[in-house]
Amino acid sequence: MSSKIQMKTLLVDIDGDEMTRVMWAMVKDNLLEPYIDLKTEYYDLSLEKRDETDDNITIEAAEAIKKYGVGVKCATITPNAARVEEYNLKKQWKSPNGTIRAILDGTVFRAPIMLKNIEPAVRFWKKPIIIGRHAYGDVYKNVEYKIDKPGKAELVYVSNNGDEKRKTIQEFNGPGIIQGIHNIDKSIESFARACFTYALDQKTDLWFATKDTISKTYDAHFKEIFERIYHEENYKSKFEKNGIIYFYTLIDDAVARVVRSEGGFLWACKNYDGDVLSDFLGSAYGSLALLTSVLVSPYGYFEYEAAHGTVQKHYYKHLKGEKTSTNSMAIIFAWTGALKKRGELDKTPKLVEFADNLEKAAIETIEKNRIMTGDLARISNPPAKKVAETEEFIQAVANNLTKKL
Numbered sequence: 001m002s003s004k005i006q007m008k009t010l011l012v013d014i015d016g017d018e019m020t021r022v023m024w025a026m027v028k029d030n031l032l033e034p035y036i037d038l039k040t041e042y043y044d045l046s047l048e049k050r051d052e053t054d055d056n057i058t059i060e061a062a063e064a065i066k067k068y069g070v071g072v073k074c075a076t077i078t079p080n081a082a083r084v085e086e087y088n089l090k091k092q093w094k095s096p097n098g099t100i101r102a103i104l105d106g107t108v109f110r111a112p113i114m115l116k117n118i119e120p121a122v123r124f125w126k127k128p129i130i131i132g133r134h135a136y137g138d139v140y141k142n143v144e145y146k147i148d149k150p151g152k153a154e155l156v157y158v159s160n161n162g163d164e165k166r167k168t169i170q171e172f173n174g175p176g177i178i179q180g181i182h183n184i185d186k187s188i189e190s191f192a193r194a195c196f197t198y199a200l201d202q203k204t205d206l207w208f209a210t211k212d213t214i215s216k217t218y219d220a221h222f223k224e225i226f227e228r229i230y231h232e233e234n235y236k237s238k239f240e241k242n243g244i245i246y247f248y249t250l251i252d253d254a255v256a257r258v259v260r261s262e263g264g265f266l267w268a269c270k271n272y273d274g275d276v277l278s279d280f281l282g283s284a285y286g287s288l289a290l291l292t293s294v295l296v297s298p299y300g301y302f303e304y305e306a307a308h309g310t311v312q313k314h315y316y317k318h319l320k321g322e323k324t325s326t327n328s329m330a331i332i333f334a335w336t337g338a339l340k341k342r343g344e345l346d347k348t349p350k351l352v353e354f355a356d357n358l359e360k361a362a363i364e365t366i367e368k369n370r371i372m373t374g375d376l377a378r379i380s381n382p383p384a385k386k387v388a389e390t391e392e393f394i395q396a397v398a399n400n401l402t403k404k405l
Contacts, residue, residue: 004034004037005035005348005354006037008346009070010039011039011068011070011072011342012064012065012068012070012071012072013041013043013072014045014061015042016074016077017075018310019318019324020309020331021310023328023331027335027394030395031358034398035401041064041068043060043061045074045076047076047079047093048087050093051090051093054090055093055099062099062103063103065104069300069302070301070302070341071301071302071304072305073100073334074305075305075309078093078095078098079093098140100295101140101295104297104299105135105187105190105297105298106190106194106297107133107135107190107194107198107295108131108135108293109130109198109293110278110307111130112286112291113363115286117380118285118381119381120285122259124260124262125262126263128264128285129261129263129267129281130265131274131278131281132194132268132269133269133274133275134191134268134270135295137271138181139271141181145178146177146178149174152168152171153169153178154167155168183218188221188222188225189229190298191268192268193229195208196239198266199246202266203242204264205266206247207247207249207265208226208246209250209251209253209269210222211251226248251273254267255277278307282308286379288309289306289327289329289331290327291330292330292334302341304335324389325373325375325377325388325389325393327372328390329362332358332362332397335358340355354405358397361397361401362400370382370383370384370385372384373387373390
């Protein structure tokens, strides 16, 4: 290229932890910065930096996405007790993804990157299954503690005018645990509208599932809001006009149906269900590193991310100077998604075209050249011609990209 592609507006670059942090830098150095005058506002969400700032850096990153509209995020560690000891942390900080999603609200849409030589583990699947995950509340904004002696646990609500409701949760005869979760109608309504709108945009059926037979108030409320919006806001007529359906069932029935389906629909899930089932789908379609992820906020904010974790085992090998073969596809597609959205919003078609070319180059590296990382080489048909090390794969993508540009 004779000159770098120019960006009109900054996008928010949120760095992360461990092996994904290593690949984050490789992708920028080899696939982006040689071709784009990359304008970003950078936030370091490494576990050390979050601990140093009492996690305020996470809030600042979310606020920056609200300011600029588009962000791209690397995988981060949500610390447990072992991580607190390993990193000598002040406390078990909350999930950065949970914090950011609570601030931005919206819905996380995750879809597999389908490749001709990577067959899904479920033989019936011929089309992608997209997960629409509610990105607010439930266990991700919970309150919980241990019970250390006998007593009564109650759920109490006191309104602003002093009215009080209370219910007994459990009479404890000894030690136990307790948890309180919540959600709000405004967020559930945004979730429903986002899913209906996305299904119409993709012209795909929409499934929604909860466990309202057991959770007759909490889960049933989600179902009621979806039904109300579907009928009262004319989504029903729009769905019928486009030849697609909205389908509700229980979550356990949905799981049974999904593994017997051919795919080709959007599956709307509550927050925890979407977290678990998106990983299940990512792995079943070939690899968690073949899963795209974007948070779409009703307020016009977009956050693209790598849907997988920080690849801890590979990082420890990397620290020892050993070679790794870690898949960077989800990181590449997080960046291309953010660049395309930035280009669309700023009306800079060259940026969109570049992102499209980068995606094609990455896919061709695996499909046509059959150069891939170890996770895909184990399941590729026909077999891989080369099992690439982490940086080798990124360089192979760079070689294909150069040809396209």
